[in-house]
Amino acid sequence: MRKLKNPYNCKKTLPRMSWHPQNLFNLFQRTYGPESKETNFTRTSKTVYWQRCKSRAVTRAYHGDWIQEKKFKRHYLPASLPKLSIQPYQKINKSNPQESKVPLAAMMYTEVERRLDVVLFRSCFADSVYEARRMVLHNAVKLNGVRCIAPWTRLHPGDMITVHPASIPLLNPGKTWPAGLGEAYVVDIDTPKKPSEPSPITTSLHLPFRLPAYASPFLFIPPYLEVSFRVCSMVYLRHPTCGPGFSEIPTPWNADGEVMRLAWEWYTRQGLGRRVRKERKEWDEIRETKRDPFAEGHLRKNAIGGRVAVHGRYQGGRIGRARMGSGEPRMQSSI
Template sequence: MPHKAKNLFSLARGKVRASWNPRNLYNLYKKTDFLRDEKTLFQKKWASKRELRAYHGEHIREGTLTTQIPKKLQGVVLPLGDDVTSEGIMANRFDDQMLEFDAEGNKKLKTPFAMQTFVHLEKRLDFAVFRSMFAASIRQAGQFIRQGNVTVNGVKIKHASYTLKPGDLISVKPEKVLFAAGKAKPSVEEAVKIDNRQIKKYNQYIKKCNDDPEKMWNVRLDKIKKREAGKLMDPKTQMQLQKANEVAFQAMLARLRELCSAAIFEDLITGRDEFLKTQTDDTKVLGEKLLKLIDQQFPANGADPVAPTAEGFLTPEAVIELLNERSTKLAQEAETKAEAAVEGSAEQKKAETVRSNANHLIEQRNKNMAGIGSKKLEFAIHPKDINHVSSIESPHTKNIVSSCLISRKAEFAGVEERKVVYAARCLIQEMKTNVADSIHDSYNEHQQKLLNPSVQDTEVNPRWLQLLGPLREKIDAAEAAENEAEVAQEFPWQKKHLYGRQDISKPYFTPWRFRPFISPSVIYPHHIEVDFTTCSAVYLRDPVARPGMSEVISPFPLINHEFANLYYIKK
């Protein structure tokens, strides 16, 4: 039978236990050096033994533990020369207690054999259940075992001192693991007290919202912005944003790779007004000019091209003049931005580049129109346009697109026909640029939504006040004790149940949460492989000592284990 628990977590005694109790953190924090120089050797051994016994097997009788202490401590020693470590690494990772010098004067890592003093305890079933993080303490692990909630290799074991062998499979009932690692279930009185406190604060909030809705709406928006900004700093959120950004970026590249003049030309001819409705104002103007130019040169009914003397006839020179005016306006705006920007800044350089490109386009268009009949000018043909033209089904559309985009200069009847084709090419190229810019803009808009997902209206939403509802009545503790299912109300922060008692049949907090202050006490063992999805673990092997480390988990340094080992091997 284990010792009775008598004030195990006393803050006055300050002993550190093998438990997840938060008082251990305070006791470990205030722990002072109990191996002072003025103590005798026996006092140091006794003090070390006293502190270590509080953590290692405090529920086992002293006589039983003393007989089980191994007389020879075993460890793993690396081959000669492999355990010599550079001084730079050792200076950052290890203190002087873990360093020693060999016969040649080389500094090397010490193998902490003394930490193997309590290695036999790690072979016990209750210690293995605790190390596997299936129980909150050694005593609770023993309780689970004695109640028949633990099996070894499929066989129910009810002895906490059962010695494990390498390869043994340990399984614990999941309900017991949830109980051990979960937050404590509050009583009805505690839950009512917390809920009433929350109801009081919620009623105060509703009164403030009704008195000054605009102010409270702005406070709400500020909280949302701060919360979203905090989420962006979370590493997991940053990883998700990077993945979403990569997906959107690859989608943008795929759309740009598929983009070609022939596809836009076909959509314009077949869709006409429907296609132009989906475009920007600038693209609509260009598309209308292109349609008029094409209808003049390639009538749909098979008639002859429209004569230049007809009313409202659009000449290629007028198209080039329109494009030049558009480029001139763009150059002037860029020049204004460059003058207003700081000298040598990125904004000034970008504006100057835009102005230079616009002026170059004007010069190039005028030069090409002047030399349209010379032998030097040749229409460039893009492979994407050739591939797309072959997939066009309509003969009329295919004739227009192929004539304007993939026909050679020699295939045209005269200079005027070449001018029409060149003007059409200039228009479709500008439309393609606008479509590419819209793809870039949609990608940038997607980026802004990722970084600012909760952009809301600054005006007060009247439905917001309606959703807050009326003032809530406090819960009566006496009525809740008799029938808590009827007394519980529907709150914005929880469904129709009392605080932490969503499922009253469970012995732990529901909806389930981790117990507080659990993370500092959870240490993953080297010698056990744990699977939390099935609440099972495999005892791989006995813990060993290696140069610079020991697989026996302990909150105390090596010097304490050395004195404790000296105490136990005195005979």
């Protein structure tokens, strides 16, 4: 993770995935302030290369600024945008052609929205994507009933996420769960203990809710998520999509505007390279094979980067690395 000293810097005024008041100020400056002129390319003397570079910088600042650019190109950037197909029942509005356009440029960040830390932030369980990442690393999140400490995990339709109530920032941080008691018991740390007569234990079915200041502009849930705040869980229904006049990927920029289009042109002009696309495709196949519990064989070999990456164990010794020309991996004797 690329750590930033101050992601809400007033000089850069780059919107982030956060509810911080300073981030709201930066969003206002980029929308209505003087900084909005930097991304208004209708009348500018800058070159096309500068416009593409600037568009890529401002969009990546919001969509995965903690992901390194090399990893983003290899694992999250799609090779091409989805094809446009309008169904017969979808009528085209001839009076307002802007509503009939499909914003495809924003779909370049679909894989980023599938990350576990981003989904936690979209579900309003965390006040920032950085806090969501901390929750995952601190073993407070369960994926399909199993604790997950990998914030880069990409979700699939039907996956369920459960968050421990004590780790949600919206709940009162002064309330903690005592060890050995159920979730219905609440103990206040700030109140001193009374050494007098023992009092009966009281139960509470709800934790106190505290909404941060200036958080109302960010309180929304995408349609591809089903969130239950009573049990602190969420279901990932499907992947985000787009249609005529709308896009399900939340972004501070126009989903079909110049900034998004120029950012996509930047990556298409740079080119992913034939080898990078092949490696990413093979890594995706490995990831899908790992998720499949009924995959045949316990020894999986995939040629990546000129070598053979072997996942699993082999009876009789440890598995080493072999070149592409060899048929079997090199075996290291355990004797």
